[in-house]
Amino acid sequence: MTAPLIEMDNVERVFGGGRTLFGRQLPAVHAVQQVSLGVRPGETLGVVGESGCGKSTLARMVAGLDRPTGGVIRFKGEDLAAAAKNDFNALARQIQYVFQDPVSSLNPRKTIRAILEAPLIHLLGLKRAARRERLAELMDAVNLRAEFLDRYPHEFSGGQAQRIGIARALAASPELIVLDEPVSALDVSVQAQVLNLLDDLKDRYGLTYVFISHDLSVVESVSDRVAVMYFGRIAEIGPAMEIFARPLHHYTSLLLDSAPVPGKAVAVPEGESGELPDPYNPPPGCAFAARCPAADDTCRKERPPIDVARGTRDHFAACFHPPQSAGRDGG
Amino acid sequence: MSAVTEPAAAPPKRADRPDSIRLLLNNKMAAGGFIILVLMVLVALIAPLLPLADPNATAPANRLLRPMSEGHLLGTDALGRDILSRIIWGLRVSLAVGISATLISAFFGSLIGLTAGYVGGRTDTIMMRGIDMVMAFPYILLALAIVAVLGPGLINALYAIAIVNIPFFARNIRGVTLGLSRREFVDSARMSGKSHTRILFTEILPNVMPVIVITMSTTVGWMILETAGLSFLGLGAQPPQADLGSMLGDGRRVLFNAPHVAIVPGIVIFLLVMSINLFGDGVRDVLDPRLKSGALTRPVARTAVERPPGEPMPAADDNAVLDVKGLKTEFHLGRTVHKAVGGVDLKLGQTECLGIVGESGSGKSVTAMSIMGLVPTPPGRITGGAIRLKGEDLLAASDARIRQLRGGAVSHVFQDPLATLHPLFTVGHQIMEAVRTHQPVGHAEARKKARDLLELVRIPNPEQRLDSYPHELSGGMRQRVSIAMALANDAELLIADEPTTALDVTVQAQILVLMNKLRHEKQASILFITHDFGVVSALCDRIAVMYAGRIVETGPTEQILADPAHPYTRKLIDCVPVLGEPERRLDAIQGLPPSVADLPSGCAFAPRCPRAQEPCLAGDVALEPIAEGRAARCLFPLAGERGNA
């Protein structure tokens, strides 16, 4: 097996906390806790979860935009947070980021040319002629005409704006791109265009993706491996096919049952509340226990460790009583 | 790769933005202010060149001459000095002081605001605490205290006015900067290798600049007034130098004998400040995009109906709960007309659930909101068609009748439950209000009903929840409250506009299950708006697919999903990844939907349609029945092909 490009070891990110001037403890929220995973070169790791599960914080940490408060993230074996601190631009040449809201991620007062030239100037230090050439390449790569370069972002539709965002990320020829909900702000017909584009670019440039989304079907369609997050922790991680066919965590099962599929009636237990635990006062045991059909006292008292599932090498789940994996239809 | 020269790559239309200056001058008030201001500034600038008397030459013999006197157009003051000359020289001083003070406080205030807003954290806290401290003093009082320290004098007054205005700038600019620094384009610039300083000055500052200009234009008038005030009190300009304020102060001493000595400078200050304010308002309107788009016009209680007279009323359908025929709703923005709904027919039977599916801009929400006149006017208006509720023509109904139906026979559930519940009333209050608007019940009984409704939508601890505010509930719970409110008066028709779109997937499933169950319990008909075929199939009996303001296909849910007739429906189903089918390559629809302000002749989907042929572009395509209960707006429908294949 190849060495992972990104390796997370017990990564934790706490927001808030600290003390006031008078030494009073401030409330803290654990956005990400005890996350360990690896991203191999050339693969797409999908990270799926609902709002507040910590997936965006995770994405920002991978790109060096945020730093873990505990644990370590290694990029090619080196501490990523330290690298970001030393020379952010060196890291940005290798890891790039595509943002969720394509319109808000483009400065409304800059032309597309200014936006796309920024990484060429500041990351690569290209001269004028080289920049012009590269700009043409980039626009071609994302199927946009070169004459758009002198337009302003408000003149573009969401899908076009997102392609500009992708071109900006590609500009410095990174190895890894973090895609933070890249299609969730787009209309479905445009969403498919962008997903197909991302797929083409990956093949063409040999990219590695970390793909964050709340949409299971989108994650399933793009990912080699999937991590399911709940309440700041990884509930389950493994090959996409495995996860979707034989979920080993009741939360994953619930997600799969909840996803609306054309031609299928929604069948979820009716008593299910959908409520998350209070982040300021997290439960001692499994965070999902209150919603879980299989929860018992152990689940409520102890936190299930994340463990490799029997009979597999790379399918991990954090559950004391995993669902009976009779195999699911589809897949 | 480039073989995909798709229509999406067609150059987007350049929004014709009228040149800002022209926009400003179109505003009559602002233009008037601008002209007065320019005149005053010009006169002040060329004062040394004008044939004016020496402003400081006293002539006791000629004291207190009335205006229009020989050689003294505006009369003389208590020392016999020519008022006209003093006014013009005084105007010069006042303008110079006011503008310099504005520039000084704009510079320092913006610098503080930008730094505090961008750096955040402790720097922000310390800086803003300091600013708060300064703002804890009444504005003029602080200026007085500063003058007390520095001693009276014009320059000291200028400093005082500039200093007391710094917090005002700092606060405004910080607020805007803070908002901008959280925007994704800042992170995006960071990922492009820009340093923080560079981001602050090349990414954020250009966006903050309009706010700085707006703040300047609204404060410069103030600053002129305040400097005049200090001079009026004798703390600003010292004799013999005069500014407008000190002239007014001088005039006050002879107010009863020679009022013109005070009135003339007073009027000049008024004119100056008013012209600046008018001009400033104009500048703000041009630079503030919220105001530009006319966003601040008040929507009236009910959508305007402007059906062309003499248009034949389409025949009514007796056994339908809701019967919409030829509905047209338009938005008039400036000179462009957006035909958001361009002739929609809908029919909803007893206890039936109809799903309207479409992408954003397809007109699905506008259709739904038109029914009870909830499309905001201005800019929206219904320009044609008929809407009948159990045979009653809603477009012709009185406002009182519509109010009676709203929340009564017809109720609504909207998309974002946080925005659609009033943040300042408890959920109990809001539900009780819905009950008591339509039922003659007392407070206690209404509260009991509200409690029962919360129980009905399966909210735990309903009694306690009645006293919760919307922000204290989770998104799913809030949407349950909205549903409870919609069920308060046993509605016959429930219009649900993307009720689950803002929710997480597991919560969405809960809401869908709940709605499905209540629908059968309550025997209500539902009009369900969504963009998601998965959601539709969980709930709806029939589907209507909308594209560019019209229905392109309608029929029973299973049939449409299994065997769509319109190429758009087919594409829309195929371009969405389906859970359990990861291997499928998504069949993207190339290009973008047309703008409803500029629809092509013929089929609106033709430019993106793989099956489009000559006749598709030629003329209007009608919605034709293709099978029992099914219709499609297509000359070359697909239906049956898949079955044959």
Added chain:
Amino acid sequence: MTAYIAKRLLALIPVLFGLTLIVFLIMALIPGDPARAILGAYATPENLERLNRQLGLDRSMPEQYLIWLGNLLQGDLGRSYSLNRPVIDEVMERFSATLILAGTALVICSVLGLLAGIISAVRQFGWTDRIVTFFVLIGISTPSFFLGLLLILLFAVQLRWFPASGMYAIYGGGDLPDLIRHLVLPSLTLAAVATGVIARLTRTAMLEVLRQDYIRTARAKGLTERKVIYRHAFKAALVSVIPVIGIQAGFVLGGAVYIETVFQWPGIGAMLVNAISTRDILLVQGGVLVVAASYVLFNLAADVVQSILDPRLRR
């Protein structure tokens, strides 16, 4: 709610300390020798030295501040040399007169401003809206001291309806009707600008709120337009207007400086102007401190009212 108010009161302490620090620093920064400034150019060296010691000016700055603060907490603000009486007595006497004037003006501008703003928003682009907009524009563009003079000329000199000056009722000698007669012109003048500002912001706030989704919900419930506007929209608009009223209190308190001078109202503003001209530093210090403290308290009250209206702020 009680907890919230208690928290706000606690948070007030550092603000008030900050105020004293700023006031102290401003006065400490006065260039030259304060003793000479107080005693004048002809003071004897012995007198200067004695005053310096008396004022504690022979000590270090922090020490001086602590001594000053200690005295302040005991209600001792020093002695005004120009009036030859304790500063605190003079300030309190004057402040009560200002409070009557400013309080009246504040009530007038809040009521008129809110009313005009709502009407203007509801009748957007109608005649009422235009008339209100016109008066608002005049209100915020006219210097209050000029408006005062105009009112004096018209109502006191020409029409002789109200007195132009000479308010002594507070010190006895006049009754309530007399006080009111004296109050009319100055309070109206003082309220003019603030009325304009409040009306303008109320209009904007109402228009903004009326576009919110929850107003559509209220209409979808079948509420009458009256309820939609005066209950649902007005309550939400009020939340954003109340801090503006708080800020206007500062302008009204500060504006009293001009109005009291114009109408010779025996308030703290007129006192401050005189004190600055006569370089009576201790009097200025005391006056500024009291007005600033009252402004802070008023803003606290505005915050509390706001949080009563808006549960989201009670945290």
